[in-house]
Amino acid sequence: MTFDIFGGFLGTMQEVAIALLPLAILFAIFHFIFLKLPPRKLLDICIGFVLAFAGLSLFLQGVHIGFMPFGEHMGNVLGGLSFKWILIPIGFVIGFFAIYAEPAVAVMVEQAEKVSGGYIPEKLLLYTLSTGVGISVALSMIRLIYGFSLWYFIIPGYIIAFVMVRFSPRTFTSIAFDSGGVSTGPMTATFVLAMFTGIAGQIEGRDPLLDGFGMVAMVALAPILSVLTLGILFSRKEKSQYVSDDSRAKASDHHRP
Template sequence: MAALLDGVDRITIEVARALIPLLLFFWIFQALYLKLPRVYVANLAKGILLAFLGMVLFLQGVNVAFLPAGREIGEAVAALDQRWLLIPFGFLLGFLTTYAEPAVRVLCYQVEESSGGSIGRSLILYTLSFGVAVSVSLGMARLVYGIPLLSFLIPGYLLAIILLLFSDGEFVGIAFDSGGVATGPMAVTFLLSLAVGVAAGIEGRNPVTDGFGLIALIALAPIISVLALGIIYRRTRGEET
């Protein structure tokens, strides 16, 4: 039990430091401009309290479970003789992690609501999950075969720029927001620690120079996948008209 709560005081202080400025900003606007009813403010205060407790519990769980688990799994898989298995293993973990990412769910809901249901949340969710899965598998291939990070990033961003010219305009903003959303707490905590563990477990790899960089690939993948989806939508609409 002591190990489970180790460091919770530090996390509580960090979360409080992050939320207090936002609270002060709200209270200033409430006093000067908003003048919201007391019932609304009371419900808002309860929601903020729940968010505070949720962030503390989540970050504590990340430090106690996700970070060490990801690193240990990475080192264990890297110790296998058939290291090529890291590539499909990374694909599976990338898909599942993105599918479970809370920020991705929020984005998918907002897209469906803002588009009036013409762009379904499930379609965006599976598109993002598949894109991140591919990027994580490429990240694992980079670690296994020692491929430089720029060999993926430069062609990837050039491809994204080219896809901008052909994708449906409604998907451009969604695509670039998806890149930030996909690199949420699940991806950063688990997949990054996994990559560092893999780099530490492969002889000749440096956990700092080789382990990091996976998040850059994860941020790029949703942009490409959503822009590609926009091209499909654009062609579908053209055929219908």
């Protein structure tokens, strides 16, 4: 079997160029009017634009010829299994590692640790997001297997999220709602979504259009709940630490002559 791995690559490059062009124009305007960067810095940024263009073009080409066909084929195989329960743990593993490898998530957790001065550890936040998305993909598998409505998950999930906001620190609240967006990146929207539509096409009584979609909505919700949970745990830890320190200080004052 032969195929051209660069088939349609020119079209992909054109799409990426159109997407990056407004950013390049905006940067040029700011540079000549406000920034006036030195030549060396300007050269580095231009090289960065070129690398971003090449990287996005190659990545999207890989998505078209690799990720999406592989995800759909994998879904067809998994959907044909006689014991459907195995899809639930498989969904958790796939969801966990899809977010663990998500480029946008890696950028966000790095920025969160940097801006918080190490208060929010990068690895802890990454594992929290990955676990939350793994659980959401597993729940999506349950929904797909047993035909539950998407509303049974989305509406209670967001109600719980808005209640948890009251008990979570504001820092974690902001990160939580941002993480919901970055988690639905190219890994989820290409591989996992293609896999779900493939599974839905193999399960009797399931419509790939009606049942295969909706998984991304649950993936967007999961990081919000998991990060808010982490924020509540951090808040309780800080309160217990404060009470412990305060008790030790009072005991020290009591025994002081």
